Amino acid sequence: MRDTLTPAEARDMLAAVARHIVASVDMLTEIDQAIGDGDHGIGMRRGFAAVEEAMAGSDLQSVAKVFKDAGTAIMAKTGGAAGAVFGTLFRAGSAAFDGRDGMDAAGFAGFLAQGLDAVEKRGGAKPGQKTMIDALAPAAVAAADAAGGSLGEAVRSAAAAARQGVEATKGMIATTGKARTLGERSLGHVDPGAVSFTLILESMRDYIAA
Amino acid sequence: MRDTLTPAEARDMLAAVARHIVASVDMLTEIDQAIGDGDHGIGMRRGFAAVEEAMAGSDLQSVAKVFKDAGTAIMAKTGGAAGAVFGTLFRAGSAAFDGRDGMDAAGFAGFLAQGLDAVEKRGGAKPGQKTMIDALAPAAVAAADAAGGSLGEAVRSAAAAARQGVEATKGMIATTGKARTLGERSLGHVDPGAVSFTLILESMRDYIAA
Amino acid sequence: MARPKKLLNNPVDVVSELIDGLVAASGGDLQRLGDRNAVVRDRIADDKVALLIGGGSGHEPMFPGFVGSNLADGAPCGEVFAAPTPDLILDTLHAVHRGRGVLMVYGNYAGDNMNFDIAAELAEEAGIVTRTVRVWDDVAAAPLDRITDRRGIAGDFFVIKVAGGAAAELTDLDEVCRVAVKARDNTRSMGVALAAGSIPETGERTFELPEDELEIGMGAHGEPGIARRKMTDADAIAGEMVDRILVDLPFQSGDEVALLINNLGATTQMELLVVTRRVHQLLKERGIAVHRTDVGSFLTCQEMAGLSITLMRLDDELKRYLDMPARSFAYSRS
Amino acid sequence: MARPKKLLNNPVDVVSELIDGLVAASGGDLQRLGDRNAVVRDRIADDKVALLIGGGSGHEPMFPGFVGSNLADGAPCGEVFAAPTPDLILDTLHAVHRGRGVLMVYGNYAGDNMNFDIAAELAEEAGIVTRTVRVWDDVAAAPLDRITDRRGIAGDFFVIKVAGGAAAELTDLDEVCRVAVKARDNTRSMGVALAAGSIPETGERTFELPEDELEIGMGAHGEPGIARRKMTDADAIAGEMVDRILVDLPFQSGDEVALLINNLGATTQMELLVVTRRVHQLLKERGIAVHRTDVGSFLTCQEMAGLSITLMRLDDELKRYLDMPARSFAYSRS
Numbered sequence A, B: 001m002r003d004t005l006t007p008a009e010a011r012d013m014l015a016a017v018a019r020h021i022v023a024s025v026d027m028l029t030e031i032d033q034a035i036g037d038g039d040h041g042i043g044m045r046r047g048f049a050a051v052e053e054a055m056a057g058s059d060l061q062s063v064a065k066v067f068k069d070a071g072t073a074i075m076a077k078t079g080g081a082a083g084a085v086f087g088t089l090f091r092a093g094s095a096a097f098d099g100r101d102g103m104d105a106a107g108f109a110g111f112l113a114q115g116l117d118a119v120e121k122r123g124g125a126k127p128g129q130k131t132m133i134d135a136l137a138p139a140a141v142a143a144a145d146a147a148g149g150s151l152g153e154a155v156r157s158a159a160a161a162a163r164q165g166v167e168a169t170k171g172m173i174a175t176t177g178k179a180r181t182l183g184e185r186s187l188g189h190v191d192p193g194a195v196s197f198t199l200i201l202e203s204m205r206d207y208i209a210a
Numbered sequence C, D: 001m002a003r004p005k006k007l008l009n010n011p012v013d014v015v016s017e018l019i020d021g022l023v024a025a026s027g028g029d030l031q032r033l034g035d036r037n038a039v040v041r042d043r044i045a046d047d048k049v050a051l052l053i054g055g056g057s058g059h060e061p062m063f064p065g066f067v068g069s070n071l072a073d074g075a076p077c078g079e080v081f082a083a084p085t086p087d088l089i090l091d092t093l094h095a096v097h098r099g100r101g102v103l104m105v106y107g108n109y110a111g112d113n114m115n116f117d118i119a120a121e122l123a124e125e126a127g128i129v130t131r132t133v134r135v136w137d138d139v140a141a142a143p144l145d146r147i148t149d150r151r152g153i154a155g156d157f158f159v160i161k162v163a164g165g166a167a168a169e170l171t172d173l174d175e176v177c178r179v180a181v182k183a184r185d186n187t188r189s190m191g192v193a194l195a196a197g198s199i200p201e202t203g204e205r206t207f208e209l210p211e212d213e214l215e216i217g218m219g220a221h222g223e224p225g226i227a228r229r230k231m232t233d234a235d236a237i238a239g240e241m242v243d244r245i246l247v248d249l250p251f252q253s254g255d256e257v258a259l260l261i262n263n264l265g266a267t268t269q270m271e272l273l274v275v276t277r278r279v280h281q282l283l284k285e286r287g288i289a290v291h292r293t294d295v296g297s298f299l300t301c302q303e304m305a306g307l308s309i310t311l312m313r314l315d316d317e318l319k320r321y322l323d324m325p326a327r328s329f330a331y332s333r334s
């Protein structure tokens, strides 16, 4: 268990995240078929395959740079709502690592907080509208609560909060994105973007724990 | 059993023929689905529904007129290959009754012979090409052979020959009409127009026998 | 396979209703022939050689969608997949005739041939001179030595476009006919079907194709083609089709052609464009120059999935008439 | 329900391949942006206000089919059903910019909004002025008091046509934007789906509809509509759709409108025309005059069966730009 990640470790972690997302394409697509247009999996695969490539070429200057490179790759390759949302999360969130040598719990909490802020500004959605924000917002809260402790603990606790957030989206009626017009019919289904976000955190958690 | 039909009887007979064809729409359509474009039944229904109407309004001047009126109705309403072929059969064939008071065996044989001649000229098809000609031609031969006898016998014998002709079309490869490009795949299927022609004769036979 | 779902009223009235829709959409350019299933242009120039086209319905926009300026003057519309009756053809013929005779262009099918021939004979009795050009562009329908046994498919469009241009400019029926024959003789097509269309009145598909197969050379009513293949990629199919088309005329290096990629009904534009791309590549490899490309629904077969490829070899005269501006429901070009 | 059969190569390359086809078919009028998935006009007048349109692919001919003269100047094309990336939008924006700013017109979807907004911010940093008009014509997507939550569907076409005309004539970006906003604000649409389309890369249909039902208000990606109905006749469905559209703006007796009957993919032209006929009848009954009617495939959803109805209320200004001649892959008018 590492408590502060070097830029190289952050890069390896994001490469592992990328592989995990790419491997989840079918599950994510299926979820989007239920309440969206059925392309979330293939979109995330495009974006995170690019992240894996970008990580191989990332120059390890800093954790901020590594996260920003990941965000740039997502933004450039994913397309759709997910590309803008996850690209914004990584690019805006990366600023939380500016001036920090490595990635620690406080940095991680800052990443989620600043990422959340930017995503809300970008898309205008708020918690409760059945988007990835419903996993991101509770994760940000949990990480802030754990910001004084270990990185492993902060990420674990954020991932658990995100997973709960995913469950909570089942009870929400979508009011943004392509699920918007489903109305009540969106009840009972989880939000695909929220699932993707949670997979990202869970995969970070597993990397750190390993 | 009538041996010479009056114009009124000829009209009633063709009305009965028309009802029989209209009632056979599904069977004829199914046969055309196998080797044609699947519309033979509905085409014949259009034409023979018009025959029934025309018969109700036919002026009973002569058998020739009654048959010609039927042919005109078929020509005007059926469309497709069948409209031209059966319209031509009735219109050209009706000339065989010119100058005759009623419809007897010789007139009937002339109807088929002159009708056959006109249909061959119109469409350029010859026996063996898997068309209604393969029922019409043997029926015309049988009727000619029976032309000296009773009308009932002539029609019965022509209908039987037509039915055999239908069976024989199973062994033929279509070289005209929409079944043309089926090639060997048309083997084993009967020709829809040949079936229609046979239904016409069988229905005449039943009317005369009743 | 499930029956296709269709948004229709009583299917018996479908031809009449679609003509009403076409006339409404034309904004006055088209008129219906009384209450008959035929359309004629609102204004036809005096002394013009008339161009009459037509055939069975169910192939929209063919034929009525190509009645318009520098295109056809009128079209009798038969019931679905059934040639129009001689009466209807004759009445439409009378409506478009302007004293210089009528050229009739239609697809080469037994039903159309017989019904148009009967109408032509009746017209002749009424003193109207007609000429006939039957389109037989489908190379899959018969070998070259029996070319007159071939069906007319999307190549109809090129012949109509050229004949329409010629009929707008030339004043002699035989001259217009000569140009149309030249267009016909230089046109070759082939189709491929992935799934069947259906006839509204029966609701039944006109053929069955296994889930993993396609048929090359399928006709516009579902008449069988020349080969079934396991589903494979678009480039392979396009290659096989182009090969069979090129060898037939034959088209040769140095030729200039017009290309038509026709949607048989339910195929996505995406697929049409992928095939367009491949055909362009193949023609370039063979040294054949593409003068112009049309992509879209020209001769459909209800909701049949599939497409056809048509090539017309051009000379200066064909090019001139093909390139003339035109305006109709289904084809407008400036 | 069986997976739709498609004639494609590797579905991952489908957008790139369809753009090659489109550029080939354009005969030089369109250029591809390097090896990117975007098309731009071959010649764009100096000093012209540029019109940029775009969105996810899979809706062909929307958007790239409407890049042409008096229409749009360029279109970045996202992957199937996915908004284009900011990078792609920005690069296309640079390619069409001629110094007078860029109007961006696209459908109102979260993904498009965010990606185009990011591109606009980056453009601004580079000194290029942009304006945005999001099309939200789908009355089924949200109530009128939340109109900015509505989706953009086939009404995109009217806004593009009018904006394209305005951008060709007017020299001020804000003026072009004003006209496009007016077009958008006077446009209302609704769709009905009978069967689902599919995404090439997954091969799966985007929704399931029982064999005997249709869905009114279905979105262009299969987003649910407002009502499921048992299959019924075309006139009943057209009536329900027209009612909901008319009441929304509202369109009133004395209004003059443009009408668009759009094929969502696999529907026959026969069906489109039957509905065209009915909509004309209904509008006539309501005292609404139809200035022009377009029927065909404008914004499709792969092989979805169904259609949409769009009305735009006209004034002299809108009519003028709508009626301007235009020429592109998917829309030519003289």
Ligand SMILES: Nc1ncnc2c1ncn2[C@@H]1O[C@H](COP(=O)(O)OP(=O)(O)O)[C@@H](O)[C@H]1O
Residues within 6 Å of the ligand: A032, A036, A037, A038, A039, A040, A041, A043, A044, A079, A080, A081, A082, A083, A085, A119, A123, A124, A125, A130, A131, A132, A133, A176, A177, A178, A191, A192, A193, A194, D081, D082, D083, D110, D111, D112
């Ligand atoms: N305004 C928004 N703010 C945050 N997340 C959003 C917003 N709109 C959509 N999303 C997220 O994007 C996901 C859909 O992504 P994806 O399917 O890739 O894009 P698209 O909706 O363009 O098909 C949704 O599940 C949701 O989590």
Ligand SMILES: Nc1ncnc2c1ncn2[C@@H]1O[C@H](COP(=O)(O)OP(=O)(O)O)[C@@H](O)[C@H]1O
Residues within 6 Å of the ligand: B032, B036, B037, B038, B039, B040, B041, B043, B044, B079, B080, B081, B082, B083, B085, B119, B123, B124, B125, B130, B131, B132, B133, B176, B177, B178, B191, B192, B193, B194, C081, C082, C083, C110, C111
């Ligand atoms: N040239 C021809 N001569 C005689 N009969 C023909 C000819 N062509 C077709 N037929 C007959 O017409 C029948 C088909 O009729 P129908 O299905 O109504 O017309 P279509 O082929 O136009 O769909 C064939 O079964 C055949 O018997």
Ligand SMILES: [Mg+2]
Residues within 6 Å of the ligand: A032, A036, A037, A038, A039, A040, A080, A178
């Ligand atoms: Mg999606």
Ligand SMILES: [Mg+2]
Residues within 6 Å of the ligand: B032, B036, B037, B038, B039, B040, B080, B178
């Ligand atoms: Mg038939």
Ligand SMILES: [Mg+2]
Residues within 6 Å of the ligand: B037, B039, B040, B080, B081, C056, C080, C081, C082, C083
């Ligand atoms: Mg037929």
Ligand SMILES: [Mg+2]
Residues within 6 Å of the ligand: A037, A039, A040, A080, A081, D056, D080, D081, D082, D083
């Ligand atoms: Mg999407």
